Amino acid sequence: MKKAIVIGSGVSGLSISRMLTDNYEVQILEKSDKAGGLIKCDRIDGNLFHKVGGHVFNSKDTAVLNWFWQHFDRDQEFLKATRNAKILLNNKLIGYPLENYLYQLPENETRAIVDELISMLVAEKEKDTSYDNFKDFLIGNFGENLYRLYFGPYNSKIWHTDISKVPLEWLDGKLPMPQIKEVIISNIVKKEESTMVHASFFYPKRDGSQFIVNRLSEGQNINLSFNVDEISVTTNNQLAINNGSIVTDLIVYCGDVRKLNSIVSIEDNILKATLEAVTDLPSNGTSNVLCETDDNDISWLYLPEEKFKAHRIIYTGNFSDTNNEGTNRKTCVVEFSGKQDQETMLEELKNLPGNLKPLAFNYEPNSYIIQHKGTRSKITELKTSLAKYNIYLLGRFAEWEYYNMDKAIESAMELNRKLA
Ligand SMILES: Cc1cc2nc3c(=O)[nH]c(=O)nc-3n(C[C@H](O)[C@H](O)[C@H](O)COP(=O)(O)OP(=O)(O)OC[C@H]3O[C@@H](n4cnc5c(N)ncnc54)[C@H](O)[C@@H]3O)c2cc1C
Known part of the structure; x- marks a missing residue:
């Protein structure tokens, strides 16, 4: 059987390593003394x-x-x-998502928001929906009033960045796109939101998510306190880790993509350029x-x-x-x-x-x-140049995607199909 090394034992690493065991002899290397990321x-x-x-x-x-659910007894x-x-x-405690609970706001706020939403609804047909960034998207969909009250301050706080610089591609599938008519109806019929x-x-x-870690770790070969700081190619085109202490046919890297530039030591100018291009992602x-x-x-x-x-x-x-x-x-x-x-x-x-x-x-x-314009294409180019050496990226900080656990698993499934 071919050998695969998975770097990182977060939910991405634990998932892909379970999937790869059908076709590879897998070992996980984890820099921390505890699995789970x-x-x-x-x-x-x-x-x-x-x-x-x-x-x-x-x-x-x-x-x-x-x-x-193959790994857990749901009930x-x-x-x-x-x-x-x-x-x-x-x-005052207001329901979430805010746009469905406008009736809980002070009347002057509700009036201003509804006025604005109705005028947006009237103009909807002519609306240009090709927003350039996250801020414009929020204002375009929810109006200036809801932006001022909630979307602007909350998102600026959590992202700690100028959200007008965050491109919209980042949002793909992350937020439901509410229709104004539906927002108004939800407030009248008091329907609970169920699409998120x-x-x-x-x-x-x-034990919360630690329970998930423990179960997914069972039976896996996990080498804790092992920091991967060097990856090179051997003379017979295998991959060597940390000056040859481990040799493998394939690597799935689930760590921080910004650090790969100082880890990968392969003489290849295109690869070097693509690695350098991601070193300063915020x-x-x-x-x-x-x-x-x-x-x-x-x-x-x-x-x-x-x-x-x-x-x-x-x-x-x-x-x-x-x-x-x-x-x-x-x-x-x-x-x-x-x-x-x-x-x-x-x-x-x-x-x-x-x-x-x-x-x-x-x-x-x-x-x-935090994604900016061009982040996705930089990661795609890097994936292409790494794949030539059988190195693959997976996970929140390796693929630079705003993944929740389920999205990390979904991405692991896609990679596994590619590698099978
Ligand atoms: C505040 C917050 C709340 C969240 N809430 C939810 C939620 O409720 N539900 C949900 O589904 N998701 C939630 N998420 C998202 C979820 O936590 C992530 O999707 C998931 O943990 C990402 O896992 P990962 O394996 O991709 O990365 P990580 O968990 O970061 O794992 C990477 C691992 O690689 C190891 N590593 C890195 N470099 C090296 C190296 N050189 N050598 C060896 N090991 C290395 C690290 O030590 C780490 O263990 C939340 C995230 C945050 C920040």
Whole structure:
């Protein structure tokens, strides 16, 4: 059997390595001393801490769902929930997505928004829908008022970047494209939104996404604390890792694509140029705090207002009671964009609802990829030049795509078909 090395044991690496075992002898190399990448969790005095992401699972793709449920007993091992997301505006909880809950806003806001939406509806036929960037798309679809109230401040906060520079191709399949008529009808008939991927979701009964990591790791050959810092080609056209300490026929790289330029040592000018072209792609990080909170029934709470530094509270303690084993209250995670010092975060907790008590902190420097115009074509060119050497890219930071877990699995399935 041919040998394959998978670099990275996040959900992408764990998924592709399971898929490749039909045709390859697979080994995973992971620089951290624990598998899981972004979806790793810790227990803090009995309470579950999602250190970064991968909180809930669902997919719109039947093939992804079928593959995923081959590895788990959905009814015995998972809980199913319907999202109850809220937006905190003017100290009031408003339903999510905001455009479906306009009737919960103060009357003057509702009037301004509806006036604008109606005039947009009248002009819809002549509307130019070829938006150039994310900001124009949001204003074009939701109007200036909803942009001012929610879409602008929330997205600028979480992406920590000028969203007028973010191209629209990035959005492919990520956001539902609401029809204004449907927005108005939803507000009248008070219909719950159900098209978003996490409108309902699955969550492990125990250990959150760490449970997913543990199950997908079972039976796999994972070499922890192994940092891949060099990849070269041998004289008989195989791939050598870290000065030949491992030789393989194929590599799937699930790490940060920006670092490949200093890892790949192959004399090929085209490859070099394509590697250099991606070294400065921008990304964003997340600081977060695991907290105890007062009881509520919310899944997650968005905090668009500038007066809050945090952008979201995820009530992870509501996803499974087993997440709160160290407290007689509930737990949640408060998220901040970028690096925040602990004092700022502690001050902020006092302003947020729920009488929050901090239990643990984490900072992940790379949690969100930011795409600009041309990013996708740079990655496509790099994929082509790497494929000549049997090196493939997979995952959120390797393909520079805003993947959730299901999209990472979908991409692994596509790569597996290519390599079979
Ligand atoms: C705040 C937040 C919330 C999220 N919530 C959800 C959610 O609710 N549902 C959902 O489906 N998705 C969610 N996601 C997305 C989800 O976390 C990602 O899609 C997924 O974790 C990406 O996995 P990955 O394997 O592609 O990358 P990673 O998890 O980053 O894995 C890459 C791995 O490669 C290893 N590595 C890198 N370089 C090397 C090297 N040179 N040598 C050896 N090892 C290396 C790293 O240590 C890491 O373990 C969320 C993401 C964030 C940031």
